[in-house]
Amino acid sequence: xxxxxxxxxxxxxxxxxxxxxxxxxxxxxxxxxxxxxLFGVSLADISRxxxxxxxxxxxxxxxxxxxxxxxxxxxxxxxxxxxxVATPGIALAQAQxxxxxxxxxxxxTIAS
Numbered sequence: 001x002x003x004x005x006x007x008x009x010x011x012x013x014x015x016x017x018x019x020x021x022x023x024x025x026x027x028x029x030x031x032x033x034x035x036x037x038l039f040g041v042s043l044a045d046i047s048r049x050x051x052x053x054x055x056x057x058x059x060x061x062x063x064x065x066x067x068x069x070x071x072x073x074x075x076x077x078x079x080x081x082x083x084x085v086a087t088p089g090i091a092l093a094q095a096q097x098x099x100x101x102x103x104x105x106x107x108x109t110i111a112s
Contacts, residue, residue: 019049019059026050076103 018039025035032046049059056062072080076099083098084090096107 016060022046023049023053023059071105071107076105079103080107 018041022035022039022041022045025038026032026046030038032043032050035041036043036046052061053059070077079102080095080099083102084095087094099105099107
């Protein structure tokens, strides 16, 4: 029964039905701790779902799930790749400067 409701070891919500039932229980007056124990989810999951519902009107996770869209178009990626291949030993800062000058696109690093 539990595998059907939970996703992985952390107890994250997997089913929209479960999100809705938990949100409805808490909105109906049930304490979040009691709902967490009853539905087998964490308080953090309930808190995130309630915040999401308050902000968006739905407890469902966003379709993006935190994914940042690509900055470069496929043509820009191809041009950058060609430039890097044509310039052996190019440093990241040099590739970033070239990209900014050539296409007006500022490239960051993985951490930025």
